Amino acid sequence: MEIPALTESTYYILLSLYHPQHGYGIMQQTEELSGGRVHLAAGTLYGALTSLCEKGWIRPLPMESGSRKKEYQLTADGLQVLKGELARLQQLVANGESILREEGL
């Protein structure tokens, strides 16, 4: 299954959902992991969660009674996508390093 490159937001959302997490948690974790560089906006995150659920890469967890916050978790398919993306990124980094190193940088 060939999957096009993920956006930075999608990559971090999937990564954050390795452990179950609600919307606010995903935002905080993404910001923390990226050292404050990647900030997920509410609408962006909402749209991404909806389409990732449709693709079956993540799934909503059953709501516990009394809790108002919906939680999500990565699925097995989602994990495969994430691993594929990691391999792609590793190739990008390796290529960049090998070429720039020739210039003695």
Add this chain to the structure above:
Amino acid sequence: MNKTKKVFKIFFVWDFEKEERWLNQMAMEGWVLEEVSFFGYTFRRCEPGEYILRLEMNPSEDYRRFVEELGAEFIGSIVNWCYFRRKAELGSFDLLSDIDSRITHLDRIGRMLALICLANLIMGVTNSLDQARFGLLNLLCAALLSYALGRIHGSKAALEQERTLHE
């Protein structure tokens, strides 16, 4: 000193970013949006810079709840345009940040405008054929809406151009 004030102001649909900037400027000056109605904005006194305001065209109830989960307050809505505010102390507050979601947003606005435009066009034509008085008015509305659609498409094209280089 008055604790609330009502301001009448007209923004065109393609100027929603300008409207948002104006609402945030008001909040910086110590007036936070409390209520919205057609072209009418009710403000309440607040600490200058206490709130960040955001607006978005999104009819989904589920989405409103989602934004509220993130610590924001839903102020009100006018034809699917939702107004939110959040305390600035909670950190930066954005609804749409990356290019893709801004394009999706413009698509949503475009679809709504196209629908109302078509309705006005049909009413305009049938009313004109019936020699009703409002026929011309409907056609005028349709013309204005087409112009708005053009503006929205223009903004979208600019974003798509930008996306070819980065996300």
